[in-house]
Amino acid sequence: MNRRPFIKLAVGASLASVYSRAQEAQAEPKKLGWALVGLGSLSKNQIAPALLKSKHSRLAAVVTGTPAKGVEWREKYGLAENKVYNYENFDKIIEDKDVDVVYIVLPNSMHHEYVLRAAKAGKHVFCEKPMANTAKECREMIAACEKAKVLLGVAYRCQFEAHHLEAIRFGREKVFGALKHVNAEFGFKIGDPKQWRLRKDLAGGGALMDVGVYALNACRYLTGEEPVEISALETKTDPVKFAEVDETITWQMKFASGITANCMTTYNFNGANNFTVTAEKGRYGMGPAYGYSGQTGWTSDAKVPFAFPPSDHFVLEMDAFSEAIINGKPFAVPGEEGLKDLLAVEAIYRSIKNGKPEAVEKA
Amino acid sequence: MNRRPFIKLAVGASLASVYSRAQEAQAEPKKLGWALVGLGSLSKNQIAPALLKSKHSRLAAVVTGTPAKGVEWREKYGLAENKVYNYENFDKIIEDKDVDVVYIVLPNSMHHEYVLRAAKAGKHVFCEKPMANTAKECREMIAACEKAKVLLGVAYRCQFEAHHLEAIRFGREKVFGALKHVNAEFGFKIGDPKQWRLRKDLAGGGALMDVGVYALNACRYLTGEEPVEISALETKTDPVKFAEVDETITWQMKFASGITANCMTTYNFNGANNFTVTAEKGRYGMGPAYGYSGQTGWTSDAKVPFAFPPSDHFVLEMDAFSEAIINGKPFAVPGEEGLKDLLAVEAIYRSIKNGKPEAVEKA
Numbered sequence A, B: 001m002n003r004r005p006f007i008k009l010a011v012g013a014s015l016a017s018v019y020s021r022a023q024e025a026q027a028e029p030k031k032l033g034w035a036l037v038g039l040g041s042l043s044k045n046q047i048a049p050a051l052l053k054s055k056h057s058r059l060a061a062v063v064t065g066t067p068a069k070g071v072e073w074r075e076k077y078g079l080a081e082n083k084v085y086n087y088e089n090f091d092k093i094i095e096d097k098d099v100d101v102v103y104i105v106l107p108n109s110m111h112h113e114y115v116l117r118a119a120k121a122g123k124h125v126f127c128e129k130p131m132a133n134t135a136k137e138c139r140e141m142i143a144a145c146e147k148a149k150v151l152l153g154v155a156y157r158c159q160f161e162a163h164h165l166e167a168i169r170f171g172r173e174k175v176f177g178a179l180k181h182v183n184a185e186f187g188f189k190i191g192d193p194k195q196w197r198l199r200k201d202l203a204g205g206g207a208l209m210d211v212g213v214y215a216l217n218a219c220r221y222l223t224g225e226e227p228v229e230i231s232a233l234e235t236k237t238d239p240v241k242f243a244e245v246d247e248t249i250t251w252q253m254k255f256a257s258g259i260t261a262n263c264m265t266t267y268n269f270n271g272a273n274n275f276t277v278t279a280e281k282g283r284y285g286m287g288p289a290y291g292y293s294g295q296t297g298w299t300s301d302a303k304v305p306f307a308f309p310p311s312d313h314f315v316l317e318m319d320a321f322s323e324a325i326i327n328g329k330p331f332a333v334p335g336e337e338g339l340k341d342l343l344a345v346e347a348i349y350r351s352i353k354n355g356k357p358e359a360v361e362k363a
Helices: A015-024 A041-053 A067-077 A090-095 A108-120 A135-148 A162-172 A207-223 A313-327 A335-354 B015-024 B041-053 B067-077 B090-095 B108-120 B135-148 B162-172 B207-223 B313-327 B335-354
Strands: A032-037 A057-063 A101-104 A124-127 A152-154 A179-187 A227-235 A248-255 A260-266 A273-279 A282-286 A297-299 B032-037 B057-063 B101-104 B124-127 B152-154 B179-187 B227-235 B248-255 B260-266 B273-279 B282-286 B297-299
Touching (some): A032 A041, A032 A313, A041 A067, A041 A313, A057 A067, A057 A090, A057 A313, A101 A108, A108 A124, A108 A135, A124 A135, A135 A152, A135 A335, A152 A335, A162 A273, A162 A282, A162 A297, A179 A207, A207 A273, A207 A335, A227 B227, A248 A335, A248 B248, A248 B260, A260 B179, B032 B313, B041 B057, B041 B067, B041 B313, B057 B090, B090 B108, B101 B108, B108 B124, B124 B135, B124 B313, B135 B335, B152 B313, B162 B273, B179 B207, B207 B260, B207 B273, B248 B335
Parallel strands (some): A032 A057, A032 A101, A124 A152, B032 B057, B032 B101, B101 B124, B179 B260
Antiparallel strands (some): A179 A273, A227 A248, A248 A260, A282 A297, B179 B273, B227 B248, B282 B297
């Protein structure tokens, strides 16, 4: 088998059985069974359609607290009655050999509980971003998955998209020389004032937790470094709508090598959806950068192209996770990625609260 | 005449005489005589050539501490011997009726003294940016020019360039709706480690004082608002070269209306020379933005063009200053503009020193 502890035998779907089944049907690529926990708009409009197009992943079950949604999904995706779980009987999924992966698509505050329950059920766990409301929760989720010997992945889909991968390569291979400064912004004008994203208990925070983490995550993967110091300011123009969570946050980061970053996230307006990297010998960037589609790249050097065909990021990330399981390889975006972002998020919130720059705790 | 105190009769070249002379020679536009104080590369390569192309301004005298430069300039520009002043006899310029404007192109720390001496000599004063090393000096310079009833202008040439003016119009006329966020960056990799720009006593600071003020000034004129709170971080990768002054500074600003800004300035690398404005209904920006040429604009709406022919910013700003004097009108970029930038600069340095966000003192 494999020496890496987190991809050793899982309780539910063992790697051994995965391997043998994959060998049996070489002509048809092995598709792991995914269970979606939470049937909100992301599951409905992005993830489930992506599973229909996936090479190594398929919809095996759903978990919902709304029986009507269960009926709807059974009809739409031809699921058997026993493939619709609710939050009470969810733990029985341990007996469901058809489910290899559990994908947590719940409000942020519920990620921790359901990752722990999925791991306990012996399932590999794929978790939406932000990974949890606190770094402490992230550590517990990582530990739980290690203990259960299941793989834990965080759904940072941009890290599987061709432009972002190329931007990472620009940095690692110093195509434009050493990196110096990153500017990254992501925000949108949020609608319905009653949605869970505006409730602190469910979302853990506002724009920063929801979309700011894309800009933050980009700064980390573009540079390949961790921020060491962060200074942040919060701006609130609508204290009623944003009574519980942050509306707009700007923050600055210093990296150990001297790279600097400026970031902005907001729930107050549309349009900011980009990054720009300034390097020794040139610049490159994306805009739009982080949405489900429309990725557009540019470079300061006409001889360095930066354009790729559109792709379904959800297909890419889920298949990458399935492939990591099938091949017994580490996943590119493990729980530690989510933890490192939460450590930076916590430094941002601390900086706002304490009115001073804050050191970022090490993972 | 005019009721505005700062454009009342000047001691040297009175507005009345300017008017009458202008009327005498209507076919040929009146050209005011400019004296350049400091014959460094900016005077040599930009300002003097611009004066040859100006409509309302001409080179009337120079002030230099280097006799050889005096000879060189006399030969090149056909100046009489008595049109070359030195720093000792500079004050005699009061008697030179051919000099209407004194343009201070000295190291930053000398702006204050020479603006005061020029005002005392009854000359209108045009002063390079940053206006001075401290806001206190700026206030004294403004007061001195008011007392002497001469016009004081600050050489923020971008405020006369077509793209920047159009970007200002976008904001004022809400072409893309209300402004929400500005990102502005300007820096370059500085050469000669022995130059005055790296000496705190002469430059007052580093990248921020030299080029960061362009980004800062842009945030102010693009929004038409003053920053109320600033948080800044300094990054130093070469503590030898930048022993006395700042190398790289990132800073964030909050404006009263809720507009936010992220800025970066550096002496450590080339390439950052841009701004981006995110507004309610679209985005626009420039890059390159602040150099002597190459201004390039873009907007998120193909129906809103943002391109103008190249121009000589030095011609534009000097002619605008001459015209303000000739027409008895206020100048678009008065001393108060320099003061407001220095108040923000001081908040930036205070924030770095005190390790916390700082309120910006009001002008």
